[in-house]
Amino acid sequence: MDAITLSAYAKINLTLDVTGRRPDGYHTVRMVMQSVGLHDDVTVTRTGTGGVTLACDKPFVPTDGRNLAVRAAEHFFACTGLSCDGLHIALKKRIPVAAGLAGGSTDAAAVLRALDTLYGAGLSTDALCGMGLALGADVPYCLVGGTMLAEGIGEALTPLPPMPDCWAVLCKPGFSVSTAAVYAQMNGGDLPERPDTAGVLRALQAGDYAGVCHRLYNVMERVTACAHAEIGQIKDVLLACGADGAAMSGSGPTTFGLFRSEDKARKAYAALRRDFPDTHLTRMQPGWGR
Numbered sequence: 001m002d003a004i005t006l007s008a009y010a011k012i013n014l015t016l017d018v019t020g021r022r023p024d025g026y027h028t029v030r031m032v033m034q035s036v037g038l039h040d041d042v043t044v045t046r047t048g049t050g051g052v053t054l055a056c057d058k059p060f061v062p063t064d065g066r067n068l069a070v071r072a073a074e075h076f077f078a079c080t081g082l083s084c085d086g087l088h089i090a091l092k093k094r095i096p097v098a099a100g101l102a103g104g105s106t107d108a109a110a111v112l113r114a115l116d117t118l119y120g121a122g123l124s125t126d127a128l129c130g131m132g133l134a135l136g137a138d139v140p141y142c143l144v145g146g147t148m149l150a151e152g153i154g155e156a157l158t159p160l161p162p163m164p165d166c167w168a169v170l171c172k173p174g175f176s177v178s179t180a181a182v183y184a185q186m187n188g189g190d191l192p193e194r195p196d197t198a199g200v201l202r203a204l205q206a207g208d209y210a211g212v213c214h215r216l217y218n219v220m221e222r223v224t225a226c227a228h229a230e231i232g233q234i235k236d237v238l239l240a241c242g243a244d245g246a247a248m249s250g251s252g253p254t255t256f257g258l259f260r261s262e263d264k265a266r267k268a269y270a271a272l273r274r275d276f277p278d279t280h281l282t283r284m285q286p287g288w289g290r
């Protein structure tokens, strides 16, 4: 096999809590992560000559060593000792960039999986997750996907019962936020309000969709929403259209609503697209398994 195309799924945060800060400066987190069907297409081709090249259909995405997919390939060869006989990565991006949806991390995870198959490396998911962690805290989750509790800096993963199937409307307003800048305002995890993570875990265990929806909570939302009124406006539209719950994902600014009703989800999608073209209608996505 010379080429493989994988779907690289976006994630949303059903909860996001910042629990502290390690001596090395990384924040520790506790979050319930969920894959959604919105995905990039990642095609990895062995070309037989040269190094690692990348092309992307979005001109503002870097195609050199700043791209996490390129770094993933280089890291794979460095870790396995396999020699690169020329590799081309083609990215078709659908996931909004710098949006809190782990777009770069999921592309990197797809490259690691693709190379494991193309080179017959036979690495375990744990080994791939170890490699992925060196690229970014969300990469191990993206290698596994589905509904997961992520702790540590995001790499300590516990599988959860799947989120009951529903629709999601994802809306990225026309600005980006720096994850590092949002963390810098998190006050070392000393926060006035926290998500009811235990309640979400109980609701997932019971298959209680409404119980998850009314507990969606992201401690970073306050920081981003204070600086950008759009977050509140998007939530208002989602809830007015009948969302069962709404929250910001990751460090933002993408804000999402969950819907049992397809009709209401489509109504919210149409309403938001008028002002925010980077709006997407999608569903929950199961994981890859371990």
Ligand code: ATP
Pocket (backbone or CB within 6 Å): 060, 061, 062, 066, 067, 068, 069, 091, 096, 097, 098, 099, 100, 101, 102, 103, 104, 105, 107, 108, 136, 179, 250, 251, 252
């Ligand atoms: P994070 O929370 O880690 O910042 P994100 O999901 O909010 O992740 P990404 O879409 O990964 O954001 O983009 C963050 C930055 O990474 C952007 O500035 C972008 O230029 C760069 N980047 C590197 N590789 C990729 C990639 N494969 N796809 C999208 N952006 C990438």
